[in-house]
Amino acid sequence: MDKRNDAPELLLPAGDAEKLEFALKYGADAVYMGTGPFSMRSRFNNFTEESFLEGARKVRESGKKLYVTVNIHVRNNKIDAFKKHFEFLRDKVKPDALIIADTGLIQLAREVYPDAVLHLSVQANALNYKAVEFWRDQGVARVILPRELMLDEIAEIHAKVPDMELEAFVHGAICVAYSGRCLLSAYMTGRDANQGICAHSCRWKYKVRSGSDEFFLEEEKRPGEFMPIEEDEHGTYIMNSRDNCLIEYLNKLREVGICSFKIEGRNKTIYYLSVVAKAYRKAIDDMMAGLEFDPAGLDELNRIANRGYIPGFMKGFPGSGNVKLDAQSEDQVCKFIGVIREVGSKGDDDLYRIEVRNRVEVGDEIEVVVPPAKGADGENVKVKIGEMISLNDEKVDAAHGGDKDVYFRLEKGLPEGGLLRIYMS
Numbered sequence: 001m002d003k004r005n006d007a008p009e010l011l012l013p014a015g016d017a018e019k020l021e022f023a024l025k026y027g028a029d030a031v032y033m034g035t036g037p038f039s040m041r042s043r044f045n046n047f048t049e050e051s052f053l054e055g056a057r058k059v060r061e062s063g064k065k066l067y068v069t070v071n072i073h074v075r076n077n078k079i080d081a082f083k084k085h086f087e088f089l090r091d092k093v094k095p096d097a098l099i100i101a102d103t104g105l106i107q108l109a110r111e112v113y114p115d116a117v118l119h120l121s122v123q124a125n126a127l128n129y130k131a132v133e134f135w136r137d138q139g140v141a142r143v144i145l146p147r148e149l150m151l152d153e154i155a156e157i158h159a160k161v162p163d164m165e166l167e168a169f170v171h172g173a174i175c176v177a178y179s180g181r182c183l184l185s186a187y188m189t190g191r192d193a194n195q196g197i198c199a200h201s202c203r204w205k206y207k208v209r210s211g212s213d214e215f216f217l218e219e220e221k222r223p224g225e226f227m228p229i230e231e232d233e234h235g236t237y238i239m240n241s242r243d244n245c246l247i248e249y250l251n252k253l254r255e256v257g258i259c260s261f262k263i264e265g266r267n268k269t270i271y272y273l274s275v276v277a278k279a280y281r282k283a284i285d286d287m288m289a290g291l292e293f294d295p296a297g298l299d300e301l302n303r304i305a306n307r308g309y310i311p312g313f314m315k316g317f318p319g320s321g322n323v324k325l326d327a328q329s330e331d332q333v334c335k336f337i338g339v340i341r342e343v344g345s346k347g348d349d350d351l352y353r354i355e356v357r358n359r360v361e362v363g364d365e366i367e368v369v370v371p372p373a374k375g376a377d378g379e380n381v382k383v384k385i386g387e388m389i390s391l392n393d394e395k396v397d398a399a400h401g402g403d404k405d406v407y408f409r410l411e412k413g414l415p416e417g418g419l420l421r422i423y424m425s
Contacts, residue, residue: 172264
């Protein structure tokens with residue numbers, strides 16, 4: 001199945017109803033989302049069955065695709081619950097595909113929802129073409145490839161199994177384990193990474209201790225607990241990876257058979273989601289128009305919180321320079337300060353109701369990130385805050401994070417859903 005003449009889809013995360021709204025607004029071709037205990041990110045996912053159905057309706061109305069995550073590995077006591085969940089998805093949601101990792105759940109889905117299209121989750125770790133061949137023979141329509149694969153390996157998989165759709169993560173966190181299948185968090189805190197409640201133990205602060213010929217780690221909040229360090233001829237890789245960013249390599253991924261570019265981040269903010277989505281939307285559209293990559297897209301990605309970017313495993317195993325030795329993000333260029341929730345408030349075309357996320361003052365120079373326009377990339381707008389009015393119609397000098405209804409006087413023509421940010425000195 002050679003789809004290299006088709007535009008790869010931009011697949012965005014929808015961790016809750018608000019993030020779904022912004023994924024659709026900022027350029028998604030498809031979204032992936034799940035409910036409660038049935039998908040990873042369960043601790044942060046606030047979809048109920050009712051809000052999930054409403055979200056599915058919005059996806060349908062937008063003409064986009066909906067992939068439902070049911071991608072955890074389950075114990076016996078959850079099988080009956082999953083059976084009921086598959087019935088709910090079959091009867092009421094009818095998604096474009098189910099994303100599943102567990103072999104037993106694949107069998108259960110086939111029994112309960114035989115018409116379902118199945119995508120194999122990255123959690124299944126299909127690292128080679130024989131594994132992809134196997135899943136094709138089981139009726140799986142798409143394999144979501146592990147982040148640990150290199151470009152030439154992906155090319156070989158596509159060449160050996162050309163009738164399988166291949167999806168790849170192009171942006172987001174890289175786990176210390178194979179695609180999140182890590183026991184470190186569960187071992188240290190009882191929080192299971194595969195259940196979506198990872199404590200990110202790999203990013204904590206540790207001291208290195210030595211004794212005779214051995215070395216140990218001591219976590220700062222566990223004094224006196226010494227964990228032995230083991231290494232091989234390649235070194236010790238146990239800590240905080242930099243972030244995956246493949247925006248410069250989308251055409252190469254398309255050439256080796258990737259039909260879906262996936263963004264990680266159901267737990268991230270709407271600002272993160274929207275900025276990443278817009279950058280990749282433009283990069284995909286430029287690529288399909290035969291244009292050269294615009295480095296402004298990478299500049300834009302540096303305006304969100306990140307740990308420093310690397311091209312993952314695409315060129316080979318990451319070296320020591322691709323591991324951060326602390327848990328801190330790179331210095332942020334911008335601060336997210338609010339969302340335009342209403343245009344033309346109080347009958348004034350240049351007055352906007354803002355949901356404020358961080359403190360900002362009258363007179364501040366800000367930038368409004370606008371959704372990508374149809375047929376254009378949607379230029380961001382720089383503007384000065386001319387006036388602020390409270391809900392009680394009182395003029396104020398500043399607004400603070402958590403203020404839901406503050407009216408900003410800006411310039412005319414800004415869209416609902418625009419995101420306000422300020423450059424940090």
